[in-house]
Amino acid sequence: MPTTTQETNNSWQKDFITLIKQLSHTDRQSLPAVGSSPKELIYKENKLQLFHYKSLGVKQKKTPILLTYALVNRPYITDLEPKRSLVQRLLEHGYPVYLIDWGYPDSSDKLTRLNDYINGYLHRCVQHVKRHAKRKKIDLLGICQGGVFSLCYTALHPGEIRKLITLVTPVDFHAQNGPFSTWAADLDHHNLLTTCGNIPGQLINQLFKTLKPFQLNREKYRQFDHLVNKKENLDTFLRMEKWLNDAPDLAGYAANEFWVNFYQQNYLHKGKLEIDGQPVKLSAITCPVHNVYATKDHIVPPKSTRALSQHIKPSLYSECALNGGHIGAFISLKTQQALIKSLHHFIG
Amino acid sequence: MTTEKNEYATQFQDFINSNVPDEYKEVIQHFQNQGLFYQQLLKKINNDEPGLSDFWNLPQTLGFNTLSDGQLDWLQLYFPQDTDQEKLNSSSLQAFLKTLTDLPGQLQENIRDIQSALQKMNHLYATLSKSALEQFEALKNKCIDPSDEQLCQFWLTAGETAFSEISQTPDYIEAHQQFMKSAHQLKAAQFNFFDTFAHLLGLPSQQTMNDLQKGLHTLRIEFAEYKEQTEATIDELQQTICRLK
Numbered sequence: 001m002p003t004t005t006q007e008t009n010n011s012w013q014k015d016f017i018t019l020i021k022q023l024s025h026t027d028r029q030s031l032p033a034v035g036s037s038p039k040e041l042i043y044k045e046n047k048l049q050l051f052h053y054k055s056l057g058v059k060q061k062k063t064p065i066l067l068t069y070a071l072v073n074r075p076y077i078t079d080l081e082p083k084r085s086l087v088q089r090l091l092e093h094g095y096p097v098y099l100i101d102w103g104y105p106d107s108s109d110k111l112t113r114l115n116d117y118i119n120g121y122l123h124r125c126v127q128h129v130k131r132h133a134k135r136k137k138i139d140l141l142g143i144c145q146g147g148v149f150s151l152c153y154t155a156l157h158p159g160e161i162r163k164l165i166t167l168v169t170p171v172d173f174h175a176q177n178g179p180f181s182t183w184a185a186d187l188d189h190h191n192l193l194t195t196c197g198n199i200p201g202q203l204i205n206q207l208f209k210t211l212k213p214f215q216l217n218r219e220k221y222r223q224f225d226h227l228v229n230k231k232e233n234l235d236t237f238l239r240m241e242k243w244l245n246d247a248p249d250l251a252g253y254a255a256n257e258f259w260v261n262f263y264q265q266n267y268l269h270k271g272k273l274e275i276d277g278q279p280v281k282l283s284a285i286t287c288p289v290h291n292v293y294a295t296k297d298h299i300v301p302p303k304s305t306r307a308l309s310q311h312i313k314p315s316l317y318s319e320c321a322l323n324g325g326h327i328g329a330f331i332s333l334k335t336q337q338a339l340i341k342s343l344h345h346f347i348g
Numbered sequence: 349m350t351t352e353k354n355e356y357a358t359q360f361q362d363f364i365n366s367n368v369p370d371e372y373k374e375v376i377q378h379f380q381n382q383g384l385f386y387q388q389l390l391k392k393i394n395n396d397e398p399g400l401s402d403f404w405n406l407p408q409t410l411g412f413n414t415l416s417d418g419q420l421d422w423l424q425l426y427f428p429q430d431t432d433q434e435k436l437n438s439s440s441l442q443a444f445l446k447t448l449t450d451l452p453g454q455l456q457e458n459i460r461d462i463q464s465a466l467q468k469m470n471h472l473y474a475t476l477s478k479s480a481l482e483q484f485e486a487l488k489n490k491c492i493d494p495s496d497e498q499l500c501q502f503w504l505t506a507g508e509t510a511f512s513e514i515s516q517t518p519d520y521i522e523a524h525q526q527f528m529k530s531a532h533q534l535k536a537a538q539f540n541f542f543d544t545f546a547h548l549l550g551l552p553s554q555q556t557m558n559d560l561q562k563g564l565h566t567l568r569i570e571f572a573e574y575k576e577q578t579e580a581t582i583d584e585l586q587q588t589i590c591r592l593k
Binding site: 005008009013020023030039046107108109110111120124128131146188194210214218 | 572
């Protein structure tokens with residue numbers, strides 16, 4: 001029997017008052033912690049920080065894994081909370097885990113180029129991890145744009161990486177027509193720059209929210225009985241809200257290069273990309289590559305990421321489909337087990 | 349019911365005035381705004397009132413309904429405002445304001461471009477709302493006595509479908525690009541003006557700042573590369589010493 005509008009309103013008001021009471025509780029004087037797995041800072045350069053996570057007392061694997069996330073949003077999404085932590089799941093399996101935090105660029109970083117990110121920051125982080133773990137090669141796990149950087153890096157420095165994992169990583173930027181790729185096609189990115197020469201993180205956030213405007217701006221706040229009924233759910237929601245609104249500005253020069261070379265010209269997939277005059281050919285990758293994509297990803301469609309198979313030798317390439325969205329692929333409780341099983345099988 | 353309504357309003361106001369973290373207040377305000385939105389939506393549908401298409405207003409959905417809205421912070425970054433009264437009273441700023449009134453026609457042209465783009469965008473948003481309403485009616489008519497939950501789902505489906513259709517049209521893309529371009533040109537003109545004024549005051553020009561930033565950037569990279577080479581050499585030496593031992 002359909003509910004009346006009055007019943008709907010009463011139910012909403014009841015939940016709303018409960019939510020207010022829960023958020024007013026003395027236990028909630030501070031926000032739920034994010035990225036709380038114990039770690040040590042092993043390298044710092046400008047705004048970049050490289051962390052090594054403390055092992056969990058299980059038998060340790062030899063080869064370390066370096067996680068590299070996108071420049072958009074913050075990398076603590078990989079360690080959002082203990083239950084939803086890719087970092088924790090890797091540590092539980094005995095992998096030595098390292099993470100790059102790119103930091104918050106300011107106007108003094110507006111001239112940072114893709115070459116600085118890939119052949120500079122990322123390369124020096126790889127060297128630090130190698131020395132810290134006393135290994136000659138490491139495993140690299142790149143997520144989204146971090147995956148694109150990882151692919152470029154591995155193609156340019158094949159001797160440094162033992163195994164490469166790409167997670168929800170775009171390769172063919174023209175694979176599927178969506179609002180983002182259509183708008184990006186002709187947009188002059190200079191129009192997005194602020195007077196300080198960078199692109200505001202809040203603008204990028206707004207663009208992502210525009211991909212599904214009614215869903216992401218209204219529907220997600222419509223029902224919250226699942227939040228008021230379980231403290232854990234409310235904690236997760238608050239952490240996600242914090243992460244979603246925590247968007248660093250993008251260094252202007254590198255953002256321009258990424259916009260033109262990847263979104264507009266699709267050079268990586270076409271085999272025409274150059275970083276600092278050096279050609280970046282994905283076919284130059286000689287290590288095993290495991291490509292993980294999400295079947296419901298509206299930001300990086302499966303077709304875009306699976307295009308990687310066209311560039312890597314079949315004997316070196318494997319892939320795994322996760323039943324989730326762009327972020328849910330590695331933080332959802334349902335997909336996390338499938339993800340870690342797939343990674344464990346690939347990395348060994 | 350009145351008591352419940354009062355309780356809800358009182359609790360909300362007390363919460364906003366309390367010392368809880370601002371992030372909690374933002375979350376509660378989001379839920380409150382959307383709660384009110386859906387209450388009004390359902391009331392409008394169930395009473396069969398006119399003006400339902402307004403509920404697919406895209407700028408409002410994206411939070412562009414008021415200039416004081418926090419979500420507009422990113423837009424304000426483009427046009428930094430300084431309305432400090434003390435500064436406004438200073439003679440240099442008075443001179444600046446006088447110069448501002450003499451700004452060339454370029455700025456007026458930029459503003460006209462923005463207005464033109466906004467008009468096109470408003471027309472497209474109206475088309476989106478109309479299309480969404482038609483899709484909503486079609487979905488609703490297929491269902492006998494739909495529940496509130498179903499009506500909200502129809503609203504969502506209609507909105508997303510209409511948006512995905514219109515956002516791919518050349519008109520929509522062109523209008524948004526024109527807006528961004530016009531806003532950028534206005535910002536650039538404003539920036540040049542401030543740069544000129546800064547020069548009059550003897551402050552460093554933007555070119556000087558750029559040169560400094562370029563120098564800093566180069567130094568940072570050189571230093572990081574030198575440090576990396578040094579650490580790699582030390583590491584190699586340590587390994588050699590270990591082997592010799």
